[in-house]
Amino acid sequence: TPNVRVVSTWDFGIAANQAAWAILGKGGHALDAVETGVQVPESDLKNHSVGKGGYPDRDGRVTLDASIMDADGNCGAVAALEYIEHPISVARRVMERTPHVLLVGDGALQFALEQGFRKENLLTPEAEKAWHEWQKTAHYQPSIN
Amino acid sequence: ANNHDTIGMLAIDAHGRLAGACTTSGMAWKLHGRVGDSPIIGAGLYVDGEVGGATSTGVGEEVIRNAGSFLVVELMRQGRSPHEACKEAVMRIVKKRPEASKTLQVGFLAMNRDGEVGAYAIQHGFSYAVCDAKKQDTLIPSPSVY
Numbered sequence: 001t002p003n004v005r006v007v008s009t010w011d012f013g014i015a016a017n018q019a020a021w022a023i024l025g026k027g028g029h030a031l032d033a034v035e036t037g038v039q040v041p042e043s044d045l046k047n048h049s050v051g052k053g054g055y056p057d058r059d060g061r062v063t064l065d066a067s068i069m070d071a072d073g074n075c076g077a078v079a080a081l082e083y084i085e086h087p088i089s090v091a092r093r094v095m096e097r098t099p100h101v102l103l104v105g106d107g108a109l110q111f112a113l114e115q116g117f118r119k120e121n122l123l124t125p126e127a128e129k130a131w132h133e134w135q136k137t138a139h140y141q142p143s144i145n
Numbered sequence: 146a147n148n149h150d151t152i153g154m155l156a157i158d159a160h161g162r163l164a165g166a167c168t169t170s171g172m173a174w175k176l177h178g179r180v181g182d183s184p185i186i187g188a189g190l191y192v193d194g195e196v197g198g199a200t201s202t203g204v205g206e207e208v209i210r211n212a213g214s215f216l217v218v219e220l221m222r223q224g225r226s227p228h229e230a231c232k233e234a235v236m237r238i239v240k241k242r243p244e245a246s247k248t249l250q251v252g253f254l255a256m257n258r259d260g261e262v263g264a265y266a267i268q269h270g271f272s273y274a275v276c277d278a279k280k281q282d283t284l285i286p287s288p289s290v291y
Contacts, residue, residue: 003161003260003277004157004158004159005276006156007156007274008152008153008254008273009200009252009271009273009274010271010273010274012283013152014282014284017282018153018281018282020156020280021276027158028158029160029162031164033156033158034165035153037154037156037166037212038166041152048173049150049151050150050170050172054169054171055173055174056173057171057179058174058175059174059177062170063170063177063178064169065169065180066169066183067146067166067167067185067186068165068166069164069165069186069191069192069198070163070164070165071193072194075186078215087168088166088168090209102184102186102187116233131174140152140174
């Protein structure tokens with residue numbers, strides 16, 4: 001099995017890959033590997049573009065989007081989901097436990113809570129401070145990254 | 146850079162099974178209710194066991210507009226390598242909006258069913274991490290238009 005491999009975007013992909021590798025390297029399922037892998041940046045409070053610690057929208061609300069897909073066309077996704085640290089895992093539940101593919105907003109949160117996910121504040125003090133700084137100018141220009 | 150948006154991940158396991166995941170908090174300071182490409186199958190993520198998988202990062206609006214990850218997978222189906230497929234999908238975005246593309250970032254990352262990997266971005270600075278039995282911390286700078 002020479003081609004067992006995981007790849008991911010950006011430098012923070014290294015840590016995410018290593019979490020995925022803990023599953024892949026033992027012969028585990030690719031679907032479990034990618035879910036576990038991307039949970040790492042979702043939990044990283046220093047990462048302001050994924051999960052908890054993410055920068056909020058202009059109203060100060062952290063709203064998360066995620067999707068997951070396997071080789072057979074099975075897929076699930078959530079969009080504009082608030083208060084749940086691991087949207088990727090909610091996406092997987094959408095895939096495996098509903099007849100749907102995409103849940104959004106309040107409906108996605110309701111589903112997550114029914115599935116036993118814990119509601120929590122995702123807006124860290126650091127992200128809240130950055131949001132207040134942004135509000136001084138409220139200039140919206142996504143930067144090249 | 147501190148605005149690295151989104152993690153997209155693709156994996157192939159010991160049984161040759163492919164899977165992908167994509168997760169983000171979206172653009173900072175977006176309008177309430179704005180949704181990007183990450184939760185949209187075919188835009189931010191697409192996987193087909195016969196071909197491979199693709200994921201994207203950057204300005205989600207441009208990826209949705211071009212059904213980006215689906216396009217990358219379909220190009221691989223037609224015989225492109227992961228690198229070639231990502232490059233062609235990026236060029237499709239640039240061709241459609243050449244002026245806007247000078248100041249926005251989109252990056253694609255793809256893996257085919259043999260585990261070959263490739264990427265391409267509009268702007269310099271995109272990178273991707275590769276992990277296999279040989280090495281678990283490889284970081285590769287993506288080629289780019291600019």
